Amino acid sequence: MPDERKTPDERAGMTDLERLRHSAAHVLATAILRLWPEAQLAAGPPVENGFYYDVELPHHISPDDFGKIEAEMKRETKANHPFERVEVSRDEALDMANRGLLGALGARSAPSKFKLDIIENIPEGEKITLYRNGEFTDLCAGPHVMRTGNIGAFRLTNIASAYYKGDEKNPQLQRIYGTAFKNKTQLDEYFAMLEEAKKRDHRKLGKELQLFAFDDDVGPGLPLWLPRGAAIIEELEKLAKETEFAAGYQRVRTPHIAREQLYKTSGHIPLYKESMFPPMTVDEHEIERAEWEKSKAGAEFGITRFIEDRLVAEGKSSDADQAAFKKRWGEEAWEQFIINTGGDALDAGIGGEELKRSLANYKERVNHLRRLGLPDVYYLKAMNCPHHHKLFGAVPRSYRDLPLRLAEYGCNYRYEQSGELFGLMRVRSLQMNDAHIYCTEEQFEEEFRAVNEMYLKYFKIFGIDKYIMRFSTHDPAKLGQKFVDNSELWLKTEEMVRGVLQRSGINYIEVPNEAAFYGPKIDVQVWSAIGREFTIATNQVDFAVPARFGLVYKTRENTEATPLCIHRAPLGTHERFIGFLIEHYAGNFPLWLAPEQVRILPIGDEAPLLEYARSIENELRAHEVRAELDAGSDHIKSKIASAEQMKVHTMLVLGKRDLEANAVSLRVHGQGNLGAKPRAQVVAGILAAIKERRPLATHGSWGRELAR
């Protein structure tokens, strides 16, 4: 949370680079004020890749303004003013803010309104400090570098909007982002890294490599998987199925929709209703219902008219009448009677044949509508757990059945806010590598440990060597609102999870107040080959929802107990995981994952050569290798260029010489020509590399091994 106050301890812990960037934010503010003295400054902290300053300003700053802002910043760093720390009393600070002196170059007519607000939020007893560089003074707790000249190299990067303190009820500010480094070399390296990241962008590569597409008619956030992308999905599912089968999981299948009641039971409605697609209403009695509703309204009118015409006019009523009415016609008719007469019926006498007829008519209609029942309401499923809970409950369970591990690549639909959609990383239809493990408390530790080990196994396969597990716990103050109200269970399960994480030596950090509503969770963060961060999977403990579903198993003592549930998805969703893999591998997938594993490129199109090429293609395809034959009339250079461009993993170039020697000329994407090899050796090498899921991409070792 960028706008949450940092404690003095956290500030003292700022790294040198953060200090430098924080100082750069002050220099940015100095420059902005020189150009637009009326600017109201809010906050300007260092962030992960740089810094920003939030300002309120009538002029809309655009990248076109960056040049002149940077020029002013340059002047300030050239001047090499010292950062001067001044301690002031609360009253002095308030006085200065009122005179517009804070976040300013000098006195101004308007008070420094955001600074005033910030001062008011500084806890009593905490020191209030100002920092000055040149003529610029800002309310700031520091720390800073010694002088403005210590900011070696900086550049403004982009501009965005942000609510003051991140609250949409507050005014919207312009947030100017920049980055700064000790020297120009580091700055240049950073921008080179960004360039590389741009080249690896999964949206760009996904289009170029024909992996997936989006279409306006299908809808935003609903990816269409082209055959090349679907091939990756197939491989991931194969991997998951093998791994999970070996770990004792059982596969299940559930529909994509369910009745409203399921999500009421699970508690997702109303808690997550906004992020679900709006419901579908199915009404088999739509016409009949409409007719009877209409005649019910007619009957009501009849009652009303009777009241108006007769009873009210005659003006008589009694408690005995009321009781008699209710007994004869029921509570509902009485209520309706009251509603229709605006309460006058209380004072009116009850009786008369006409009223009786009207009420009989009315009641018949009410009863008929009741028999029709309510229309069916269905939701697209936003998660698989409720369906899986129903599967647990579908069969009587005993402790002997536990742990029960139900796995499914379930397709979920989530109505993510339009502004959240982002390529494959945030979508509205997602296929999750989901499973739910139902177990006893005693089994929990072993199950949870096994899940973590599965993560580590996958990391190895995909060459992910940097990860962290974020262990999110509850906030006791929000029990009953954001979190299921059971303090004891929270503490108990959190302790269990913490224990497993500690004992298994997993790399984790603890994050308070971010748990799921039904239990503590673990978010798995990984870093791609170029150091971009992704949250790939979440792993959750659920001690609440199985009870809501009334799930029980028979214990050894023949009593009933509720199982614990672990929600886990090591490969997250296909969408996000493949998005990650594309950027991780820069589109150069290892052979087993490559959309097109082998392309056969004959030199020329003479019949015997094509026949030879076809026989190799058939042999590979018989082993389910994704092999294609380029039988076109292009020159070989051109065929190679096309194959390289599509990042085809292995190319087999075939000419007369190869035909005569029963050989193939091996070429691997990124490795170039590896020379002619016996056909059987190359085929065997390809099959082995796929079977073993050798982790490296094109720079991998298998091509080299074959070339030996």
Next chain:
RNA sequence: GCCGAAGUAGCUCAGCUGGUAGAGCAGCUGAUUCGUAAUCAGCAGGUCACGGGUUCGAGUCCCGUCUUCGGCUCCA
């Protein structure tokens, strides 16, 4: 959802202050038979995101909608 920017051929992009919509690549047809990153020629390809408006005339100006992007907020 909020703020800002963008949307021209399958892709990458040009199209100036309003005056008949263009290139390269990809595609198709033909020629080329070439040993490791692009052989040549021809053809075809467009409701300039969509809907209104201003104008004699709109890709270009104005308004609305959709989508995408950069952020904010959100993420069971």
